[in-house]
Amino acid sequence: MTNAKVLRSSFMLVILAILITLTACGGNKGNNSSSSASSPAASSASSEAASEAPKEKVTLRIASAYTPDHTFGPAIAQIIDEFTKQHPEVTVEKEFLPVAELDKKLTADRAANNLPEIFIIFPGAGTADYVKEKKIIDLSEYLNADPDWKDGFISGALDNLKFEGFPGIYAAPIGAYSTGFYYNKELFQQAGVEPPKTWDDLLAVIGKLNAAKITPMAIGASESWRSEHLFTALFYKWNGAEKAKGILSRALPYSSPEVIEPLNKMVQLVEAGAFSKNYIANNYAAEIADFNNGKAAMRYSGSWTVGESTGPNSPAGFGDKVGFFPFPYFADKEEHKDSWMGGVSDSFAVSSRAEGHQKDMAIELVKTLTSTASSKLITEMAHDLTAVKADVDPAKSGKLIAEVSKAMSTGKEFSGDISAFEPYKPANTKLYDLTQAVLLKGITPEKAAKQLDDEVAKSK
Amino acid sequence: MDRLKSRHLQIAMFLLPALLFYAVLLVYPVLRTFFLSLHEWNGFAGSKVEYVAFDNFKLVFEDEIFWKSLKNVMVVMLLSIAIQIPAGLFLALLLNGKWKGIRFFKAAFFMPVIMSATSISLLWKFILYPGDGLVDGLLMKMGLEDSIRAWLADPSINLYTVILICCWQGLGVVMIIFLSGLVSIPDAIKEAALIDGANRRQRLWFVTLPLIREAVAINVILLVIGTLKIFDNIYVLTDGGPNHATDVLGTFLYKEAFRNNRFGMASAIAVVMFLLGFVLTLVANRAMRRESLDG
Numbered sequence: 001m002t003n004a005k006v007l008r009s010s011f012m013l014v015i016l017a018i019l020i021t022l023t024a025c026g027g028n029k030g031n032n033s034s035s036s037a038s039s040p041a042a043s044s045a046s047s048e049a050a051s052e053a054p055k056e057k058v059t060l061r062i063a064s065a066y067t068p069d070h071t072f073g074p075a076i077a078q079i080i081d082e083f084t085k086q087h088p089e090v091t092v093e094k095e096f097l098p099v100a101e102l103d104k105k106l107t108a109d110r111a112a113n114n115l116p117e118i119f120i121i122f123p124g125a126g127t128a129d130y131v132k133e134k135k136i137i138d139l140s141e142y143l144n145a146d147p148d149w150k151d152g153f154i155s156g157a158l159d160n161l162k163f164e165g166f167p168g169i170y171a172a173p174i175g176a177y178s179t180g181f182y183y184n185k186e187l188f189q190q191a192g193v194e195p196p197k198t199w200d201d202l203l204a205v206i207g208k209l210n211a212a213k214i215t216p217m218a219i220g221a222s223e224s225w226r227s228e229h230l231f232t233a234l235f236y237k238w239n240g241a242e243k244a245k246g247i248l249s250r251a252l253p254y255s256s257p258e259v260i261e262p263l264n265k266m267v268q269l270v271e272a273g274a275f276s277k278n279y280i281a282n283n284y285a286a287e288i289a290d291f292n293n294g295k296a297a298m299r300y301s302g303s304w305t306v307g308e309s310t311g312p313n314s315p316a317g318f319g320d321k322v323g324f325f326p327f328p329y330f331a332d333k334e335e336h337k338d339s340w341m342g343g344v345s346d347s348f349a350v351s352s353r354a355e356g357h358q359k360d361m362a363i364e365l366v367k368t369l370t371s372t373a374s375s376k377l378i379t380e381m382a383h384d385l386t387a388v389k390a391d392v393d394p395a396k397s398g399k400l401i402a403e404v405s406k407a408m409s410t411g412k413e414f415s416g417d418i419s420a421f422e423p424y425k426p427a428n429t430k431l432y433d434l435t436q437a438v439l440l441k442g443i444t445p446e447k448a449a450k451q452l453d454d455e456v457a458k459s460k
Numbered sequence: 461m462d463r464l465k466s467r468h469l470q471i472a473m474f475l476l477p478a479l480l481f482y483a484v485l486l487v488y489p490v491l492r493t494f495f496l497s498l499h500e501w502n503g504f505a506g507s508k509v510e511y512v513a514f515d516n517f518k519l520v521f522e523d524e525i526f527w528k529s530l531k532n533v534m535v536v537m538l539l540s541i542a543i544q545i546p547a548g549l550f551l552a553l554l555l556n557g558k559w560k561g562i563r564f565f566k567a568a569f570f571m572p573v574i575m576s577a578t579s580i581s582l583l584w585k586f587i588l589y590p591g592d593g594l595v596d597g598l599l600m601k602m603g604l605e606d607s608i609r610a611w612l613a614d615p616s617i618n619l620y621t622v623i624l625i626c627c628w629q630g631l632g633v634v635m636i637i638f639l640s641g642l643v644s645i646p647d648a649i650k651e652a653a654l655i656d657g658a659n660r661r662q663r664l665w666f667v668t669l670p671l672i673r674e675a676v677a678i679n680v681i682l683l684v685i686g687t688l689k690i691f692d693n694i695y696v697l698t699d700g701g702p703n704h705a706t707d708v709l710g711t712f713l714y715k716e717a718f719r720n721n722r723f724g725m726a727s728a729i730a731v732v733m734f735l736l737g738f739v740l741t742l743v744a745n746r747a748m749r750r751e752s753l754d755g
Contacts, residue, residue, distance in 0.1 A: 104718065107718060107719075107721075108718070110504060111503045111504050111505060112505060113505040113506070133504065133507075221613075221702075222610075222612075222613045222701075222702065224701070224702075278590055278591070278608065278609075278610050280610045280613045280614060280702065281590035281610030281611070281612065281613040281614070282590055286590060286591070425719070425720045425721050425722075426716075426720040426722065429715070429719050429720055433701070433702075433703050433704065434703065436701070436702055436703060437702065437703035440615070440702055440703070442615055442702065442703050442705070443703065451524075458519065
């Protein structure tokens with residue numbers, strides 16, 4: 001054998017090896033997809049077989065935002081601990097991350113076909129993809145089999161987890177929220193102002209607070225979901241919640257006055273001096289800190305604020321100084337006075353990858369997490385609303401949440417983030433970026449609306 | 461002959477694992493990127509990969525954020541060169557002497573280079589934290605409240621803040637390359653200049669600088685390539701925001717792929733970055749070589 005021949009044969013060997021690894025990768029992919037596409041009948045048959053057999057050891061991965069810092073965190077940890085005591089064969093692996101990180105993690109897991117057995121989803125267009133791709137299972141069969149569980153949810157909550165064209169209920173909600181203004185009663189007194197009812201009242205309050213050298217509002221504007229929430233509330237108060245469906249159906253282009261006017265109102269707030277000088281630098285944590293330390297008189301936020309301002313991480317006694325009023329309405333749009341940003345939020349979905357006893361246990365854990373007993377524990381520990389009815393002890397949950405619940409009962413329609421109505425992902429991302437840019441006065445409402453329409457035009 | 465054959469086989473076997481890693485982790489993804497740039501794919505396993513010819517490139521070039529990102533990259537590149545070359549040279553000249561504690565300073569200035577970009581960025585995020593950070597705290601203590609800015613959030617300044625942080629981190633490499641250039645200058649030449657009566661400035665300008673041209677060239681090329689693909693610092697410091705004020709090609713690519721699920725378009729951006737890097741390196745190389753031939 002000549003030198004060249006040896007070289008050539010070793011080269012061929014290397015190429016062969018590369019080809020083998022590449023085909024191995026491809027083959028693996030094929031296996032994955034065939035296993036995930038296995039018929040539901042087959043998987044339910046295997047689950048029956050498994051439940052008769054002695055309990056096999058299973059591992060459940062659960063992904064959520066319930067880190068120890070989250071208001072729900074301590075209660076959820078306690079519920080899971082008790083669950084694993086009752087089901088010793090189950091090992092629960094918590095994949096808990098802050099919301100923004102969680103979203104990225106789930107996107108990656110979804111791409112890699114490696115979704116956890118249980119994970120948090122939010123109602124809206126983004127979640128519909130999970131349903132379309134059959135990544136999560138329909139829970140209605142299990143809900144119907146257990147009326148106690150099904151009837152535990154607050155009225156209408158499960159409707160949020162139905163998706164057009166796909167019969168069934170695709171997750172069990174735990175989080176519920178309403179949004180409005182939380183204010184510091186002491187600072188309001190100092191400036192001699194009362195909680196405003198209309199938008200003009202709010203602007204007058206801002207003026208008086210400024211005159212008293214008190215920063216009117218805290219906002220974590222460096223995080224774009226803050227501006228998206230503000231825009232959502234303004235949109236509903238201006239148009240009513242029903243109008244948002246026009247975004248989904250494309251009947252309502254972004255350049256229409258219905259969208260531009262609420263954006264203009266955001267600019268109006270900035271120009272009225274509602275925020276501190278460096279509001280654009282503040283993140284969400286700074287928003288909480290500024291309000292809790294009495295550096296700002298108001299926050300527009302969700303009911304989770306109650307936990308943030310009365311819970312263990314807030315200054316002692318501060319919770320008693322906090323009051324609540326609904327988002328002010330526009331005097332010439334009084335018909336939308338009771339349209340609120342709120343509804344169901346965090347919901348537990350079960351991955352279609354779970355099989356046999358693992359699947360049974362996943363459903364059991366979701367059932368436990370969304371039981372009325374768990375809801376009571378969460379409400380009392382987190383001082384927050386949930387999507388499940390519970391016999392809550394007001395002495396434990398605090399006065400503020402009761403005040404919020406009372407105000408909330410005047411609401412006639414509740415709808416979540418407006419971004420949930422934007423099904424095209426790039427436009428959805430832009431919606432966040434651009435509401436933030438408008439709030440930072442980096443772009444005019446008209447230009448922002450045009451950019452959004454341009455992005456939508458790119459979708460097929 | 462048999463011995464030679466078995467020896468070649470042995471060599472091939474030893475090379476195989478490395479070559480495999482190289483092929484699977486580098487060659488294949490690169491080829492796949494070129495392939496994907498001509499296709500539309502949402503990144504999810506099992507979903508359709510559709511051939512769309514050059515539509516992705518059209519999407520990229522029509523996107524305002526692409527041009528903004530490109531402009532930002534160019535600003536980062538030019539300012540990095542303008543800051544790091546003189547600053548690195550200055551440090552190298554200082555550290556090219558023979559005085560006590562020189563090793564400590566060499567290590568100290570090089571330290572940020574070996575730290576991860578994420579740690580560095582988080583560190584600076586704390587230093588620049590609005591209100592309670594070190595910088596704002598110091599300014600307040602000095603009675604300079606009015607000069608406090610939203611260092612990482614204000615779109616009119618945050619790109620410069622990011623650039624300064626990147627320069628601070630990268631300076632060590634530039635310095636070390638200059639130092640190696642300075643060390644290689646023969647003592648005889650320096651002594652000759654001294655005997656000829658050249659003063660400090662003349663020696664620097666007419667002797668040292670021309671002799672470390674190669675080091676300048678290497679530094680410029682490394683900075684061009686390094687800044688073109690900058691991602692990690694910006695991702696952690698500002699995430700490209702607010703409203704793309706600090707987006708660069710790397711963060712733009714990342715967002716298109718992992719937030720907007722447009723992997724085809726993201727691959728097209730990667731191809732554009734590759735071509736840009738290729739051309740710029742070629743140009744920088746040519747320019748530097750010509751200069752050294754002229755000189």
